[in-house]
Amino acid sequence: MGGPKPAKATVAYNEIKRRIVTGLYNPGHRLVVDAIADDLSVSAVPVRQAIKRLESEKLVSVEKFVGATVLGLAGNSFREEIEAVAYLESVVASLSVPELTESDLDRLHEIHQMMVDEKDRSVYAHLNSEFHGVMCSRCTNHKLLRMLQELWSGTQVLLESAFVQMPELGPETNHTHLEILDVLTENPSPERMREIVFQHRLATIDVFDRVVERQARLARA
Template identity: 30%
Template structure:
């Protein structure tokens, strides 16, 4: 094997696999807001013991996706405007910081990756494929997180991103997809111009605009008819 470099494989624990499965169902809305989650029932359906399920539920609680009901089961948290208004500005600041940290490491190949992910977002928007839209948008911003080289920043965003994506999954539509892709085009142009200050501002505005739209839509839904 001389001269062959292999990437070290990451071991994924059973708890992490359970966490990924449950988190996906909450973010996509398969587990609806307010729905009770019984650890015994989940363990039986997943074919695992209750221990990794309980550990996963504890982590989901720390992420704000579920809440524990004393003396009862766990419940999926509600999706409301107040939570969206609180979380989006924080996420916007963290992504802006990631971008500012990443910009010096940005190469032509990285800019090409940004173009490719944004093209995927536009294509998914045309077909109305929400899952693909979410994946493309995540991949776009992950370029900056990866290049930031800051594991603490990445860890914080890992905790908050599922909460944000849950709002997006429920409310992200074709119009939002086109608006986000347009924002991305401006971000890419600033990267190509090496306009460091503007890149961070554009990324922050991209997330804040999305947050404002989410809050506005949720307030409409919460207003009694």
């Protein structure tokens, strides 16, 4: 049996945020509450709650008598979140290294090969998340792992969108994952793992900048 369904406000929030990040809603786009509510088959209340949350994240601007307008990613805190992921995940991964089992390593190799072969970019993005999840799963500091998982949830929609919009990211990611597998297989060094994962995740900032620039071009078109 599946778990409980997410609240309607959460569903609305996730979907509107996805549309902003993917460029379906470009900067300047006006969010019409009733239209979005009809589209998502919910009432106006959860849509307003979602917009309020997006306003707090600086993805949306709300003005009295005007309504909600998309700001896009440029003024958002994604960059800070990505930096936080880079620092925290590098530590979590290094703590996980000594505890990874043979089964974990087999699964990482399996996921890597699936990513190399995968043509569907959305599926590829989910496989990428699974790779990082398995890699960090044996972290001995559970509080750090929970903090990282929370940060992952905040940046996941951006990363998934980037893989879909920029297929060239695939080979770069595959190459780094192969480096990680080499470290885990040949010389499981926590220090080396920390260095590779930090640089791998920090490179996501460049991806973020490219997505922001793409949104800006679309807004000007």
